Amino acid sequence: MQLSIFLGLILVFSSILSSSWLILQVYYVRSIKIEIKDVDDIKLTHDTNNKISIIIAIKNESVDTIKELIENLKNIKYENYEAIIVSDDTPERFKEIISNISYIMRNIKIIRRSENKGRKAGALNYGVKLAQGEYLVFLDAEARITDDFLTKVSQYLSRFDAIAMRLRVRNKENYVEKSYYQMTEYSMSSLFLARDKKYFIIFPNGSAFAIKRNELEKVGGWKEGSVTEDLEMGIRLALFGIKVKFVNDIIVYTLSPFNLTDLYFQIKRWAYGSGELFSEGLLLLKKGIRGIEGFLYVIQWGVYSSFIFSLILITSLQLLVYIPIYFYLISLLIYSISVAFYSISFKIRSYNLHKISSVVIWSSLIGFLQGLFHITTNWRVTPKVKKSEENLPLCVRILGTILFIISFLELSKGLIFESIILFVLFLSIVIVQVT
Structure with missing residues (x-):
């Protein structure tokens, strides 16, 4: 009994x-008034023009995706920047990508690393070593940004050590894509914007994250081998007392999974990382109520x-x-x-x-x-x-x-x-x- x-x-x-x-x-969501066009009530400085490095890890991406990514990066209206695309593809695949790209600017580089160690985090650390920027921006291959993106990033990083930016789905055709768009909008408002305004711990999103180089070095870079390297990074940043500011008016446009199978594997990967980091997440409890949350x-x-x-x-x-x-x-x-x-x-x-x-x-x-x-x-x-x-x-x-x-x-x-x-x-x- x-x-x-x-x-x-x-x-x-x-x-x-x-x-x-x-x-x-x-x-x-209901405790604060949130509008889609909400902007942070922060007085920003003028463009600091600090050197910014954009780092993107790729593997098994289509040639069209990479070409579109480069065209998007070329449109950035910010003089002092570089983009480093780190490929974990096979030599044959990498050769195919390079042969199909007609023109790359000097400040946009595609580099293949010979040893594919440490998953995506390993590729990001490899890119960081090559980067020259004081500010580091991390995006995914499908990310698309506006031409004033780096100007805003520079302004915010002159005030904060690290920033997470709003993701917005750009494909909304079938029911999976439309639902995912709504899910993303809701989570950006509830789990990022609202929590930021309540001074809870904001975790980076690997698809839309920027940090000062010296702050990334303090925590030892990305943890190689982690399935959800951005979530793991957020734990260590919090433990080191490095605050991540959520910026609602810098938008990174991304893609939704196209069907239920894609959605399944996307969420399964996030959930796997969540379970994998259970023990490490317990360390946050020392931070009191904020840590418990x-x-x-x-x-x-x-x-x-x-x-x-x-x-x-x-x-x-x-x-x-x-x-x-x-x-x-x-x-x-x-x-x-x-x-x-x-x-x-x-x-x-x-x-x-x-x-x-x-x-x-x-x-x-x-x-x-x-x-x-x-x-x-x-x-x-x-x-x-x-x-x-x-x-x-x-x-x-x-x-x-x-x-x-x-x-x-x-x-x-x-x-x-x-x-x-x-x-x-x-x-x-x-x-x-x-x-």
């Missing part, structure tokens, strides 16, 4: 935990999925240990209210919201668990062109099959309510596969 009560309390606690981060985001940010993908994980585990255990139904009802009520509250505040408009939600749940759950236990997995670059097929990976379909089997076994034992729960979770996987 004590075990069943204990498991029931875990279920309720997990529902509260998952709900907490959703409610916090709603609170952040920062730790929640670090493990947010695990927080999101903790209730679903507990629900699957404890419901499956009903075959061995009986957990009173009221624990399920309480936990489901708490979670449902928070999701409804979040959805209303989110104002996401999609005819396929059920598919988007399912992909987010399963990718965050599987990715976080793999990262938490450091289970080796293969990674792929998020496609910049519409090539990948819309099909969830085998591990998700296997999980769905397991849920269906356990649901059937519980139904045969007369556990109707528990069987329905698992069957609904099974259907959440099936519906993603239905076009």
